[in-house]
Amino acid sequence: MLQKKEVPYIGYARALGVGGSYSGAGDVVDLDGEGEVLSPLEKNSAQWEAIHRAVDQRSACSSCFGHLSAVLRRWDGPLPWKEKEICIGQDFKGEILAKGQWGIGSCTEGSRCLKGCPPSEDDIRSFLEGLNG
Numbered sequence: 001m002l003q004k005k006e007v008p009y010i011g012y013a014r015a016l017g018v019g020g021s022y023s024g025a026g027d028v029v030d031l032d033g034e035g036e037v038l039s040p041l042e043k044n045s046a047q048w049e050a051i052h053r054a055v056d057q058r059s060a061c062s063s064c065f066g067h068l069s070a071v072l073r074r075w076d077g078p079l080p081w082k083e084k085e086i087c088i089g090q091d092f093k094g095e096i097l098a099k100g101q102w103g104i105g106s107c108t109e110g111s112r113c114l115k116g117c118p119p120s121e122d123d124i125r126s127f128l129e130g131l132n133g
């Protein structure tokens with residue numbers, strides 16, 4: 001697991017009075033209504049591998065990738081996408097997606113993408129379900 005000292009901006013935010021760090025036991029409150037708080041995704045777990053196989057992530061904001069990741073983690077059954085078919089991230093700006101690729105977020109703007117910055121989990125779920133419906 002990532003150590004707090006590895007993410008310096010957490011300390012900067014606390015020093016500036018605009019944020020804090022959390023490391024103690026306590027309650028996690030689900031604010032997005034999904035009714036399930038996801039535990040941290042373990043690197044190299046089967047689910048981690050499946051998501052990183054399906055998704056081509058290039059400089060995605062954490063909010064954008066976080067929403068996509070949450071949708072994929074809650075996906076009913078195995079992910080139906082082949083190698084790197086879902087694209088997300090700022091490095092896709094101005095890129096034309098290849099045939100068979102789909103974009104998540106306005107950075108992948110084009111005829112085969114879901115706009116939004118970041119798109120909501122609900123919108124991502126509907127978009128991805130529509131691809132397979």
Ligand code: SF4
Nearest residue numbers: 061064105106107117
């Ligand atoms: S669409 Fe917005 S939130 Fe998503 S990667 Fe691009 S800039 Fe970040």
